[in-house]
Structures are given as structure tokens and as C-alpha cells.
Amino acid sequence: MKADLHTHTWYSPDGMTPPSLLIRVAKRKGLRVVAITDHNRLTIVRSEDVILVPGEEVMTTRGEIIGLGITEEIPPGLDPFETADLIEEQGGVVVIPHPFDWFRRRTALFLNGVDMNRFHVVEVLNARYVDYTPLVRAYTYAKEKALPMVGSSDAHTPWEVGVAYTLLPDDIDDVYDVLIALRKGLCKPFGHLSPPLVHIFSPLMRIFHKWGLFKPHSAPSSVKNR
Numbered sequence: 127m128k129a130d131l132h133t134h135t136w137y138s139p140d141g142m143t144p145p146s147l148l149i150r151v152a153k154r155k156g157l158r159v160v161a162i163t164d165h166n167r168l169t170i171v172r173s174e175d176v177i178l179v180p181g182e183e184v185m186t187t188r189g190e191i192i193g194l195g196i197t198e199e200i201p202p203g204l205d206p207f208e209t210a211d212l213i214e215e216q217g218g219v220v221v222i223p224h225p226f227d228w229f230r231r232r233t234a235l236f237l238n239g240v241d242m243n244r245f246h247v248v249e250v251l252n253a254r255y256v257d258y259t260p261l262v263r264a265y266t267y268a269k270e271k272a273l274p275m276v277g278s279s280d281a282h283t284p285w286e287v288g289v290a291y292t293l294l295p296d297d298i299d300d301v302y303d304v305l306i307a308l309r310k311g312l313c314k315p316f317g318h319l320s321p322p323l324v325h326i327f328s329p330l331m332r333i334f335h336k337w338g339l340f341k342p343h344s345a346p347s348s349v350k351n352r
């Protein structure tokens with residue numbers, strides 16, 4: 127089954143998709159599993175249509191880390207290993223997004239000298255790569271270290287959802303099964319890159335959010351205010 131394990135809603139400062147729309151698009155595109163991984167924020171929504179994996183893309187002192195299957199928000203600005211520990215303490219899976227992307231040098235963990243050896247999964251395909259160079263490097267690295275690989279859209283707009291995705295075993299019923307499959311490496315990256323045009327949206331969305339033009343008015347039920 128198809129999973130998109132890295133997506134953003136309008137609760138990210140550069141995202142434009144309401145969670146309900148994200149889920150609708152995912153369903154239409156045949157995705158059975160979706161992880162919402164907003165920046166430094168745990169966005170929890172519920173859906174009958176897809177298996178929603180709670181997640182967060184956390185900024186550490188040396189780049190970004192994704193925690194999947196977490197229940198409590200993880201603060202940004204910690205050391206990458208400390209961040210990974212917090213994810214693991216919650217039973218989550220640690221995914222390293224776009225580790226070799228020169229375009230996002232500040233957030234690409236490996237380029238900042240962090241060895242990904244002790245993390246669980248490498249996102250080798252990120253649909254927001256501007257070319258395939260980081261994919262080849264990440265693939266080679268993950269292969270060499272025998273680390274599980276995933277592919278994700280990193281969608282900040284509805285059009286990007288599912289452009290790249292991960293194939294998981296068909297007998298997955300819930301979040302727990304997804305996490306087990308990832309840990310076991312029963313996952314495979316597929317898909318392609320989004321058109322470079324998508325990069326225009328992130329700075330635009332940041333401005334819109336700042337002007338209050340595009341602000342979601344009510345926060346979704348998160349674990350904190352459950």
C-alpha cells in the first residue's frame with residue numbers, strides 16, 4: 127500500500143493545505159497511509175479514510191529530523207541525538223529527511239556532519255529535490271549502511287501530495303503496523319520529483335501567514351489539548 131510519510135498542513139508557517147483537504151487529496155490519489163509532519167509542531171487530526179501517523183519535522187541544532195508515531199510534541203533546537211532519543215522514548219520512528227540536499231543545506235543533517243547510522247530510516251527520495259543528485263547520494267549511503275529507505279512528497283501544497291511515496295506491505299491496519307514495517311525495513315521509495323515551481327509557494331506562504339491572510343483560525347485537536 128502507498129504511504130506519504132512527510133507532508134505539511136497550513137499549521138506549518140510555509141504550508142497552505144488544511145488537514146481535511148490533505149486527507150481528501152491523499153485518498154483520491156490512492157494513499158492509504160499519511161503522516162502529517164508539520165514544522166516543530168505535532169498536528170493531530172483524525173480520519174476514517176486513511177491511516178494517519180502522527181509526526182513532526184523537528185529542527186535540531188544541525189538539521190531536521192522527523193519523528194513518526196509520537197504522542198507528544200518535541201521542542202526544536204535540541205541536539206540531533208537528543209531529539210532522536212525523545213522520539214524513541216515515545217516509541218516513535220526516527221526518519222532523516224532530505225539528508226544530502228544542497229538546496230536545503232541548513233536542514234540537511236548529513237551535510238552538517240551528522241552520521242545517520244543510529245537513526246532508523248533514511249528518506250532517500252524527497253519530491254522537493256531540485257535534481258536527483260541528493261537521491262543518488264542518500265540511496266548509496268542507505269544501501270551501504272543497510273538502513274530502511276522511504277520516499278515522501280514533503281508536500282506544502284495539495285498538488286504535491288503523493289508525488290513521491292513509500293510502498294508498505296498490504297496487511298497494515300494501524301499506526302503501530304506502519305512503525306513496525308519501517309523498523310523492519312519493509313518499505314520502498316517510489317515516485318518522482320515535484321516541478322521546481324513548488325518552491326515559489328513556501329516563501330509566499332510565509333508572507334501570507336505573516337500578514338494573517340492565510341491563518342487557520344482554530345487549532346486542531348492536538349494531544350496537548352485533548
Ligand SMILES: [Zn+2]
Nearest residue numbers: 183190223233
Ligand atoms: Zn524539511
Ligand SMILES: [Zn+2]
Nearest residue numbers: 132134183280
Ligand atoms: Zn518538510
